[in-house]
Amino acid sequence: DAGITQSPRYKITETGRQVTLMCHQTWSHSYMFWYRQDLGHGLRLIYYSAAADITDKGEVPDGYVVSRSKTENFPLTLESATRSQTSVYFCASKDSGGNQPQHFGDGTRLSIL
């Protein structure tokens, strides 16, 4: 979907480094989500946000930090990267209303050496 973009698409970094993954959506959706995808685990929710300045933990939040100062942006930061955080990260957004589908970005493939 052209309305939600993630950057970078690929990133290689070293353990202990800080890395920030960016997510930007143009739909003015209220909700935004960060997932990680690992083989055998499907999509696991890291953090989500219901609106600007409102964020909450998901299933696997440890080692990650998020912020949402503007509705359209939802960056995810790994404060001190570890090898176990090597994964594919997807950002998603959805409009308010419980039954609305989520729209995913193209993902960021992150490798931590």
Next chain:
Amino acid sequence: GQQVMQIPQYQHVQEGEDFTTYCNSSTTLSNIQWYKQRPGGHPVFLIQLVKSGEVKKQKRLTFQFGEAKKNSSLHITATQTTDVGTYFCAGPEYGNKLVFGAGTILRVKS
């Protein structure tokens, strides 16, 4: 918390064969959503089921929601190479979140 189980984890079929993936929830669901992820791509919403016993069709894909609203299935008739990918079911959780099943990876041999 809520759990969504999906089976099989992986299926490899000959082109033209049928394919089914099953989804089971530990709790009753208000609705269930299905997504498809092509290899190297991102999940894309396919459909949502809301009513008990609901059946919806999209060309060769048939989606069912169980009477008790705790299980669902996706059936593909006469698979094609364009059907390859991972199929996820997802159930709603409080806070407008979704709980995803682990997905079923479909490979089609031509």
